[in-house]
Amino acid sequence: MSIETIVQTLLFGALIGSLYGLAALGLSIVFGVLKILNVAHGELIMLGGYGSFWAFNLLGLDPYLSLLIVVPGLFLIGLALHFGLFARVVRFDEEDRIKNSLLIGFGLTLILQTLATHLFTADERSITTSYSTAAWEILGIRLPLVRFSGLIIGIIVVVALRWFLRRTYWGKAIRATAEDWRTAALAGIDIRRTYLVTFALGAALAGLAGMLVTLQGSVSPNIGLQWTLKALIVVVLAGLGSVPGTFLAGVLLGVAESASALAFGGAYRELVGIVIFLIILSIRPQGLFGGSHA
Amino acid sequence: MFIIENLHVSYGELQVLWGVSLKVPQGSIVALLGSNGAGKTTTLKTAMGMMKPTQGRISFRDQDLTLIPTHKIVNSGLFLVPEWRGTFATLSVLENLELGAFPLRARPFKDKTLEHVFELFPRLHERQSQRAGTLSGGERQMVAIGRALMAKPDMLMLDEPSLGLAPLIVQNTFKLIERLCREEGLTVLVVEQNVNIALGIADYGYILENGAIVGEGTTDNLLADQRIQEAYLGI
Numbered sequence: 001m002s003i004e005t006i007v008q009t010l011l012f013g014a015l016i017g018s019l020y021g022l023a024a025l026g027l028s029i030v031f032g033v034l035k036i037l038n039v040a041h042g043e044l045i046m047l048g049g050y051g052s053f054w055a056f057n058l059l060g061l062d063p064y065l066s067l068l069i070v071v072p073g074l075f076l077i078g079l080a081l082h083f084g085l086f087a088r089v090v091r092f093d094e095e096d097r098i099k100n101s102l103l104i105g106f107g108l109t110l111i112l113q114t115l116a117t118h119l120f121t122a123d124e125r126s127i128t129t130s131y132s133t134a135a136w137e138i139l140g141i142r143l144p145l146v147r148f149s150g151l152i153i154g155i156i157v158v159v160a161l162r163w164f165l166r167r168t169y170w171g172k173a174i175r176a177t178a179e180d181w182r183t184a185a186l187a188g189i190d191i192r193r194t195y196l197v198t199f200a201l202g203a204a205l206a207g208l209a210g211m212l213v214t215l216q217g218s219v220s221p222n223i224g225l226q227w228t229l230k231a232l233i234v235v236v237l238a239g240l241g242s243v244p245g246t247f248l249a250g251v252l253l254g255v256a257e258s259a260s261a262l263a264f265g266g267a268y269r270e271l272v273g274i275v276i277f278l279i280i281l282s283i284r285p286q287g288l289f290g291g292s293h294a
Numbered sequence: 295m296f297i298i299e300n301l302h303v304s305y306g307e308l309q310v311l312w313g314v315s316l317k318v319p320q321g322s323i324v325a326l327l328g329s330n331g332a333g334k335t336t337t338l339k340t341a342m343g344m345m346k347p348t349q350g351r352i353s354f355r356d357q358d359l360t361l362i363p364t365h366k367i368v369n370s371g372l373f374l375v376p377e378w379r380g381t382f383a384t385l386s387v388l389e390n391l392e393l394g395a396f397p398l399r400a401r402p403f404k405d406k407t408l409e410h411v412f413e414l415f416p417r418l419h420e421r422q423s424q425r426a427g428t429l430s431g432g433e434r435q436m437v438a439i440g441r442a443l444m445a446k447p448d449m450l451m452l453d454e455p456s457l458g459l460a461p462l463i464v465q466n467t468f469k470l471i472e473r474l475c476r477e478e479g480l481t482v483l484v485v486e487q488n489v490n491i492a493l494g495i496a497d498y499g500y501i502l503e504n505g506a507i508v509g510e511g512t513t514d515n516l517l518a519d520q521r522i523q524e525a526y527l528g529i
Contacts, residue, residue: 169401172393176382183380186342188368188397188445241384 001262004140009258015147017254018154019212021247023227024234025157026205032240033178033198035094036086036101040108041231042224044203046116048074048210049219053125063127063215064149070207078203081108082196090195109224116221126218150212154247157208162243174198178241233273237280239287249288295319296341296372296449296481301350303333303340310336312505313350318449320355323475323482325492325513327526328502334485335377337502338451342374343367354449369397371448377457379438383427387418390426390437394444403446411440414470432463439470449481450474456488464488468495489526493517501526 027041038044048070055066085108089100136143165171177184177194185191213219213227230253238249253273260272280287296318303311311333318324328334339345341352343364352359359367374380382390391411395404412419415436421429426437435455442450452471456464472495474480486492493499499516501509509522516522 169396172385172389173396175385176393179382179384180380182344183376183378183382185344185364186368186374186376186380187393187441188365188400189393190363190365192363 006262008141009262010255011141011143012147013255013258014251015144015151015254016216016257017251018151018247019209019216019250020230020234020253021250022150022154022157022205022209022212024231024238024246024250025161025243026202026209027228027231028235028238028240028246029161029174029205029243030199030202031235033174034086034090034101034195035097036089037098037105037232038086038199038202039102039105039228040112040224041105041202041206042226042228043109043112043116044074044077044206045210045213045227046219046221046224047077047112048207049214049223050116050120050125050210051207052211052214053127053219056127056129063129063211067208067211070211071204074207074210075200075204078200079196081203082199086199087192087196090192109228113221113224120221122221124218124220125214127215129215132215147216150216151251153208153212154250157205158244158247165243170194170197230273233277235287236277237288239290242289245287245289295356296354296483297352298337298341299351299353301337301340301352302348303336303345303350304348309348310505311340311347314502314505314507316500316507316510318481318483320481321475321479322497323472323484323495325489325496325499326483326485326502327487327489327492327499329487329526332502333505334502335453336505338374338376338453338483338485341367341451342372365397368445368447369399371399371446372451373442373445373447373449374451375438375442375453375455377453379434381426381429381434381437381441383425385426386423387426387429387437388422391418391422391440391444394441395446397445400444400446404444407444407446411443414443415440431459435459435463435467439467443474447480449483451483451485453485454487455484456486456491464491468492471495489522 023045027038030036030038051070051073052063052066055061055069056063085104086101089097089104092100132146134145165175173184173189173194176187177189177191181191234246234250234253237253238246253276256276257269257272261269298314298316301311301314302309314337326334326337336345340347343362346361354370354372357370391408395401395407417433418436418440426434429437455467468491471482471484475482484492493513493516496513498512499510500507501522
């Protein structure tokens with residue numbers, strides 16, 4: 001095996017991993033603040049993907065420009081889903097929240113998948129632009145631009161999200177609510193509104209990830225579960241509370257997957273994530289970066 | 295004037311408050327005294343909209359607060375420093391204080407109040423970038439009170455401010471509360487098990503037992519009352 005092949009494979013892993021990281025950010029922030037697990041997060045990614053696909057096919061909109069529609073669109077869908085479904089769950093105590101959110105999330109998963117199949121058929125769809133195959137080549141290593149953009153966008157999102165959480169009143173309100181919602185309420189923070197905005201923010205991030213997933217691969221009604229699973233592994237790996245940590249954990253997972261593909265062949269790729277998941281849960285349940293907070 | 299009238303509160307089947315009534319006149323310090331489990335904390339929680347009464351009315355300056363959400367009550371000028379202090383351990387001291395100014399009524403004064411809080415607690419100025427979770431109990435108390443002041447409240451409610459603190463720190467805390475009332479016109483309702491220290495600064499006191507007010511009076515009258523001396527002052 002040449003050194004180029006190894007570097008190339010690991011680089012690809014890192015680039016795919018930045019999508020894992022982006023997919024996990026939304027799930028992590030919703031889990032951390034609302035203490036609910038939205039297993040339909042992958043379906044929101046799927047919806048974001050379709051949003052970009054149709055914007056490209058019907059309106060001729062460049063996928064990156066389509067984010068201007070997809071991200072606010074998913075934000076609105078997030079508002080509606082929280083308002084209609086999850087707002088009822090967050091009234092419970094924290095233990096009951098998880099259980100009830102799982103039930104609602106699984107139901108939502110089925111509904112959104114079926115809806116997408118009916119509306120868009122079960123076909124795999126992808127976006128092919130003039131630059132889809134463009135790549136830089138450095139010392140024999142190929143760097144496909146579309147995949148590289150995932151890493152760049154991921155870093156921009158991390159910086160922006162961190163700034164929002166640390167510097168703005170709303171961001172601080174979200175962090176305070178994540179730590180202790182009772183005290184946050186006593187500080188004059190409207191908890192219900194914080195939950196609503198946070199959930200919608202998580203959905204908007206899913207929409208962003210969905211565009212990149214579709215641009216780099218394809219979208220179909222049933223991609224949700226695999227992305228929820230990846231996001232969940234990343235959240236467990238990273239722990240709650242650190243935005244850069246979550247993204248970094250995504251990249252690490254991507255690299256670990258491709259390293260294992262190099263070592264044991266592609267068949268074991270998917271297994272690596274699950275093994276990491278189990279190891280982290282048993283030796284460091286707070287995650288690699290848990291508790292470092294935004 | 296802050297008024298609680300005939301407050302009844304239940305945790306599920308278990309009723310804990312049975313018609314509690316009390317008044318806190320503008321600019322005064324009122325103490326709500328009683329032993330553990332008497333319903334003091336429940337009274338404050340209900341006043342802050344964290345529990346719903348089955349009966350009764352809470353009002354502040356003629357504004358009905360019953361059944362209003364907590365953040366709106368805070369914005370109307372009431373602030374509670376809870377028993378668990380209410381500092382955000384993962385946030386820095388400065389962030390904790392800034393969050394205190396979250397209510398819209400307080401935001402325009404944020405910088406000025408922050409200066410004032412740092413004057414009152416120079417220690418917090420030194421430690422502003424430190425995480426609140428790493429502070430000592432006394433310092434966390436300073437953050438809790440500083441955060442309350444940042445909200446620009448007209449009335450401050452304190453739940454067991456002496457809990458778990460060294461006697462000297464308790465004394466300083468109560469001196470400060472008294473000063474904030476006498477010099478800055480803050481209205482105060484303080485809930486305490488430590489009857490001695492609370493009556494040391496209060497104008498008026500209520501005795502809560504098993505969810506009902508069983509005695510009330512000016513500080514001097516309460517201190518002179520033999521039943522109270524026996525039950526709470528250990529004389």
